[in-house]
Amino acid sequence: MRSKRTVFENRRIQLVFWVVLALCYLLGIFFVGLGVKESAYGICFEDKFLAPSLRHPFGTDGLGRDMFFRCMKGLSTSMVIGILAAVVSSFLALVMGILSAVLGGFVDKFINWAVDLCMGLPHIVLLLLISFMMGKGMKGVTIAVALTHWPALTRLVRSEVLQIRSSLYVQTAYRMGKSPYQVAVTHMIPHVLPTYVIGLILLFPHAIMHEAAITFLGFGLPAEMPAIGVILSEAMNHIAAGKWWLALFPGLLLLTVVVLFDVIGDNLKKLWNPQSGNQ
């Protein structure tokens, strides 16, 4: 019995270890990126199209700008947009999911309908339309990404709340004269919190990827800002000339960030609900 227990504890410690490691890496990129000064990726025509070397780990582009610092700066911008999107969208999802499950009836139908509606257009098209309406640029893409990531999480929160709505302790709370608002705050929110937090973390990678995609298409961050989408769409013009590093490294850096957010989300899920680790 004893040995089993230590194995279990080791497994937990392992999970925590990976989460902390991933978090350190992400925070590292975030703060280093925020701290990068514009001069670090300034234009320098003498150094144009340098292949990766020790001085320029990711090489340089057609204007001699250092790709490593441009990528870092771009990723931190993406992460800021991701945080905003996660906060706004997950808050919308929490409120709507709980409202939908608690009130039921017309409200439930309406919210379900809104979810279907939002999922009715391909996500890229919806982002493109919103960004188009806001006149492109930073504001457009931030609002588009922040406002379109709630549907999936809303469904998740709703189904979680539905599970406990008919449970005895919730019914008892109602009979004791608690208002729907009090029940929602004292019973429902604590119950959905794990699902909600994990959903919030898993929302990041989606938001960051969508921001990069819409920027890549030319409807996101403006071309003068360092951003992975901008960098990759510039790389497209030089790829025929064999400048492979312009595409490979920025994408790889974005990939690590997205994968690590997934790792954190999945490991937290396992920590919170050990049963899901068996799947």
Place this chain on the structure above:
Amino acid sequence: MNGKKIFTELLRMVCLLAAVSLVAFLLITNAPIDPLVSYVGTNSTLSPEAKEEIAEYWGLKESLPKRFLTWAGHALQGDLGTSITYKKPVAQVIGERFSYSFVLMLAAWILSSFLGFFLGIVCGLYQEGIFDRCIKVFCLILKSAPTFWIGLLLLSLFAVKLGWFPIGMAAPIGKLSSEVALGDRIYHLILPVLTLTLVSISETTLYTRQKLVEILSSDFILYARARGENRRQLVFRHILKNVALPAITVQFSSFSELFGGMALAENVFAYPGIGTAITAAALNGDVPLLLGIAVFSGLFVFSGNLIANILYGVLDPRIREGEAL
């Protein structure tokens, strides 16, 4: 699935589609873009009176609800207006472009379905083996990789470095479309299809694997094993049927992601389909085309969902017989 159920489902879809068009219409008409300016150009010599007249003729002075109703009325008759970018009716542009995109999406969809299903089954059967672990990591990475980045990498490896495939477009440059042979078309399709397949395959594989793991731990498999069935018999008698149903449904309801991936892949390879048309429309402020494609993409997603819902009823004997009772 009986007639009545299909009808209600259809009705719900039509309502949603109408709402989607309304949302798209509102988003586009609220854009800080003057359709008149994008039509005549910024430095036109048109007199203000003439501009006034065009605006009058187009009905730009009308109230928004009226404009939407006019547009919807025409759209229902198949008239989506004229594209400013391509100087052709929008319906015709969408038709031409979609024929290209359709081939691309169909090929990638079929490839990723079958390959993903197969990989998922093998991974699930040999859980935690070397092959399973490798495929799982591979899928997790692919799932997180941006479509356009994968496209760029394939492009720089296979088209630039190795020179096996053309860099872009749907046909060799400088050939008339009537001269382009089928072989050329396929040759130009390979890289975009590969990109789109790679992007969509991970979802199918991971889903199939997950389902297989669930089914393997169920009682009827235990019973079948107790009867002495070997692995092959298990797969062909019990597993395939049970996994295929949810896998097919998921495959049809993933049309939304397929469309998004297609749009990005087409932009990387300058492939003349719907995806490049929608970016061109949005860049040029081509309102009729943008609206047309947005509604069309909604229709595309809805038809996928509808097929998924109907197929589920047709293929699943439990649902079929449940209704007969």
